[in-house]
Amino acid sequence: EVQLQESGPGLVKPSQSLSLTCSVTGYSITSNYWGWIRKFPGNKMEWMGYISYSGSTSYNPSLKSRISITRDTSKNQFFLQLNSVTTEDTATYYCARYLTTRVLAYWGQGTLVTVSS
Amino acid sequence: DIVMTQSPSSLAVSAGETVTINCKSSQSLLSSGNQKNYLAWYQQKPGQSPKLLIYLASTRESGVPDRFIGSGSGTDFTLTISSVQAEDLADYYCQQHYSYPTFGGGTKLELK
Numbered sequence: 598e599v600q601l602q603e604s605g606p607g608l609v610k611p612s613q614s615l616s617l618t619c620s621v622t623g624y625s626i627t628s629n630y631w632g633w634i635r636k637f638p639g640n641k642m643e644w645m646g647y648i649s650y651s652g653s654t655s656y657n658p659s660l661k662s663r664i665s666i667t668r669d670t671s672k673n674q675f676f677l678q679l680n681s682v683t684t685e686d687t688a689t690y691y692c693a694r695y696l697t698t699r700v701l702a703y704w705g706q707g708t709l710v711t712v713s714s
Numbered sequence: 715d716i717v718m719t720q721s722p723s724s725l726a727v728s729a730g731e732t733v734t735i736n737c738k739s740s741q742s743l744l745s746s747g748n749q750k751n752y753l754a755w756y757q758q759k760p761g762q763s764p765k766l767l768i769y770l771a772s773t774r775e776s777g778v779p780d781r782f783i784g785s786g787s788g789t790d791f792t793l794t795i796s797s798v799q800a801e802d803l804a805d806y807y808c809q810q811h812y813s814y815p816t817f818g819g820g821t822k823l824e825l826k
Contacts, residue, residue, distance in 0.1 A: 634815075642764075642807060644815035657814060658715075691763055699811035700754050702775065704763035 599624035601692050601705035609686075609712050615679040619692030619705060626650070626673055630695035633666060633677045635688040636707070643688075647695070648675050682712045716740055716810050720818035726826040727798050735793040735821045737808035742788045743771075745812070752812035755784055755793045759804040768793065769811065800825070 605617035619631070632647040646656035648666045656664050660679070668675040679686060689707045696702030717740040727733050743752045751771035756764040766775045768784035771791060783794045795802055803825055808818040 640805065640820045642809075642817040642820075644817070655814065696766065696775070697769065698752070699813075699815050700766065700769040701756075701764070701809075701815075702766045704765075707763055 599694055599703045601694065601703060603690060603692050603705045603708040605690075605708060605710070607709060607711060609682055609710060610714055611683055611712055612681055615677070615682050615686060615710055615712070617677040617690055617692075617708065617710070619675050619677070621673045621675070621694075624694065625670075626668055626675055627670055631668075631675050632693050632695065632701060634691045634693060634701065634704075636691070637688045645677070645679075684712050686710070687712045716743075716813055716816050718808055718810055718816055718818040720806075720808055720821050722821060723819065724822040724824060726824045728826045729798060729800055731798050732794065732796045733798055733823065735795075735806050735808075735823075737786075737791045737793070737818050739789045739791075739810055739812075743791075743810050743812045744788050751787050751791070752810055753784070753786070753791045754809045754811055755782075756807045756809065757802075757804045758807065764807065767806075795823075798823070 600622045602620045609615045628650050630647045633645040636642045663680045665678045689709045691707045692705045693701040694703040719738045721736045753771045754769040755767045758764045772784045781796045785792050806821045
């Protein structure tokens with residue numbers, strides 16, 4: 598059974614970079630597509646981007662200048678980096694595996710990241 | 715962006731009732747190539763991550779009870795939950811998977 602677990606700092610200062618790790622067990626990240634999604638206070642959800650089985654990436658246009666998704670296949674992990682964060686980036690961040698085209702079937706438990714000085 | 719609009723934002727129900735949640739997209743989610751509608755529904759309970767219920771507008775994910783029914787086409791979609799049970803109390807989100815994913819604002823299902 599595939600399982601995903603997010604990890605990373607829960608507090609980031611404005612203007613710094615947010616870095617999160619998604620550790621995957623039970624399934625190889627060299628198959629399928631793997632995404633990051635966030636849920637803001639107030640419940641709005643936003644798809645951030647994905648990394649594919651081959652390492653190609655696609656990002657939400659609204660984040661394209663600030664986001665990077667990378668991976669380490671030897672550790673079966675993929676990563677999110679979001680640069681120049683502001684308080685508006687405060688959210689619960691989820692990693693997920695796609696089921697089929699742009700459908701997210703397996704989610705991590707989520708990690709709350711607060712941007713505050 | 716394809717904008718997704720859900721209604722109502724909250725709904726109070728009694729156990730055993732049938733409920734309907736609506737989702738409208740700012741452009742058609744119907745693919746002319748395969749005649750499939752690219753709309754998914756998720757359930758999120760407090761403290762848990764979202765759970766996929768339905769995709770391609772009406773295809774139930776494995777293990778999802780058949781009281782969850784997705785319908786609609788084009789720009790208008792519905793999630794129907796027949797005979798609501800206490801375990802169904804949660805937030806529900808629609809998401810289009812026609813282009814890069816965008817989500818509706820959510821519907822909170824509460825106990826009356």
